[in-house]
Amino acid sequence: MTRQPDDRLAIGEVSARTGAAVSALRFYEELGLIASERDERNQRRYPRHMLRRIALVSVAKRIGIPLQDLREAFADVPLDRPPSHQEWQRASRAWKLRLEERRRTIERLEAELTGCIGCGCLSMKACTLLNPGDTLAEDGAGPRRL
Amino acid sequence: MTRQPDDRLAIGEVSARTGAAVSALRFYEELGLIASERDERNQRRYPRHMLRRIALVSVAKRIGIPLQDLREAFADVPLDRPPSHQEWQRASRAWKLRLEERRRTIERLEAELTGCIGCGCLSMKACTLLNPGDTLAEDGAGPRRL
DNA sequence: GTACGGCCTCAAGTAATCTTGAGGTCAACA
DNA sequence: TGTTGACCTCAAGATTACTTGAGGCCGTAC
Numbered sequence: 497m498t499r500q501p502d503d504r505l506a507i508g509e510v511s512a513r514t515g516a517a518v519s520a521l522r523f524y525e526e527l528g529l530i531a532s533e534r535d536e537r538n539q540r541r542y543p544r545h546m547l548r549r550i551a552l553v554s555v556a557k558r559i560g561i562p563l564q565d566l567r568e569a570f571a572d573v574p575l576d577r578p579p580s581h582q583e584w585q586r587a588s589r590a591w592k593l594r595l596e597e598r599r600r601t602i603e604r605l606e607a608e609l610t611g612c613i614g615c616g617c618l619s620m621k622a623c624t625l626l627n628p629g630d631t632l633a634e635d636g637a638g639p640r641r642l
Numbered sequence: 643m644t645r646q647p648d649d650r651l652a653i654g655e656v657s658a659r660t661g662a663a664v665s666a667l668r669f670y671e672e673l674g675l676i677a678s679e680r681d682e683r684n685q686r687r688y689p690r691h692m693l694r695r696i697a698l699v700s701v702a703k704r705i706g707i708p709l710q711d712l713r714e715a716f717a718d719v720p721l722d723r724p725p726s727h728q729e730w731q732r733a734s735r736a737w738k739l740r741l742e743e744r745r746r747t748i749e750r751l752e753a754e755l756t757g758c759i760g761c762g763c764l765s766m767k768a769c770t771l772l773n774p775g776d777t778l779a780e781d782g783a784g785p786r787r788l
Numbered sequence: 789g790t791a792c793g794g795c796c797t798c799a800a801g802t803a804a805t806c807t808t809g810a811g812g813t814c815a816a817c818a
Numbered sequence: 819t820g821t822t823g824a825c826c827t828c829a830a831g832a833t834t835a836c837t838t839g840a841g842g843c844c845g846t847a848c
Contacts, residue, residue, distance in 0.1 A: 508824065518825090519807055527805095537814065539825050555751055559744065560706020562804075588755055595752045598705065602745045605701055609738050654794065664795090665837055673835090683844070685795055708834075 504533065504541035514550045521550070529553055529567055531575035545578040552591070561598065569594060650679065650687035660696045667696070675699055675713055677721035691724040698737070707744065715740060 511518045524530045525540075530549050532540035549570070556566045569591045573579045579587075657664045670676045671686075676695050678686035695716070702712045715737045719725045725733075 506824080517807080520805080522826095523806060537825080539814095557805085559748055559751070564804085592752055592755050595748050595755065599745055599748045599752065602705055602741050602748070605705070606738055606741045606745065609734055609741065652794080663837080666835080668796095669836060683795080685844095703835080710834085 502535070502541065504535075504543050505547075507532075507540045507542070510542050510547065510550065514547060514554060516550055516554055524550070524553055524563075527563065527567070528575075529563060543578065546575075548584075549573075549575075559595075559598065561594065565594060566591070648681070648687065650681075650689050651693075653678075653686045653688070656688050656693065656696065660693060660700060662696055662700055670696070670699055670709075673709065673713070674721075675709060689724065692721075694730075695719075695721075705741075705744065707740065711740065712737070 505513070507518050507521055510516070510521060514521075516524075521530070521540075525532060530542075530546055530553065532542050532546070535541050552566060552570070553563065556563060570587045573583050573587045651659070653664050653667055656662070656667060660667075662670075667676070667686075671678060676688075676692055676699065678688050678692070681687050698712060698716070699709065702709060716733045719729050719733045
């Protein structure tokens with residue numbers, strides 16, 4: 497297909513540039529995570545600013561954060577026009593907080609696991625991975641979430 | 643149920659201590675991620691060292707790492723007896739590498755997102771989130787994975 | 789003795805995240 | 819003029835990670 501006099505991208509091009517499968521792009525659209533316009537042949541056309549959204553979706557997927565979370569974080573960023581600097585900034589900050597939270601969780605686990613490697617994790621009482629609150633369950637209501 | 647003369651734990655106790663649902667524990671066992679013995683009434687009994695395995699499963703789940711990865715990392719740690727210090731250490735180290743990898747991915751994304759917040763991500767050419775290799779796709783084989 | 793709680797199995801259902809398949813349009817190329 | 823490739827829709831299938839439900843066993847408490 498030769499290039500339209502249109503700077504918007506066809507779904508195949510978007511797929512090639514973002515690495516997301518064509519089927520995945522259609523699926524994200526169904527979820528309302530991204531949006532597209534249609535050309536005179538009813539084919540999807542993506543404005544360039546949509547690549548940014550798609551990149552975010554790929555990222556969320558890659559680090560195992562549910563798409564629903566992304567949807568919430570970027571709920572206020574419009575899909576039908578290029579978001580303003582401010583709109584994008586606000587949502588990006590919220591999303592960055594999510595990432596930080598996730599990172600800190602992993603950091604904590606790394607630290608705990610390092611402790612476990614050191615101690616061999618042979619002592620239940622000493623292992624923070626197992627025993628986050630440093631308590632041993634005396635009755636039914638023992639330590640719960642890690 | 644009063645306490646057996648058995649230091650192994652019933653499935654309900656394990657659930658209470660680890661925060662994993664009873665049904666999830668049975669499921670993990672089916673997957674071969676954990677194991678249990680049976681008592682004279684055919685009820686599952688968990689040796690205490692199994693709590694460690696279960697904690698790891700909960701963690702993997704929580705940070706969005708597929709259980710299959712955990713299975714691979716801990717493939718060499720025996721389920722039928724308390725693992726030796728060395729066995730546990732080796733697997734823990736491997737798993738820690740996974741965590742580090744995941745953390746670094748997130749760190750990189752955080753940094754990129756920070757850049758995007760700064761620049762407003764209004765310039766495609768400058769945005770590393772969108773354009774990791776600093777190239778714009780000239781033809782079909784554009785930048786792929788983020 | 790019967791009700792209740794904790795356990796059992798096995799099958800089916802759910803949710804998230806997609807992919808695959810069937811059937812069709814349209815434009816370009818040999 | 820055919821055939822190829824990119825796109826379309828809609829429905830069904832796949833995978834991961836579980837939960838729920840039906841039907842049943844056993845021991846303790848009222």
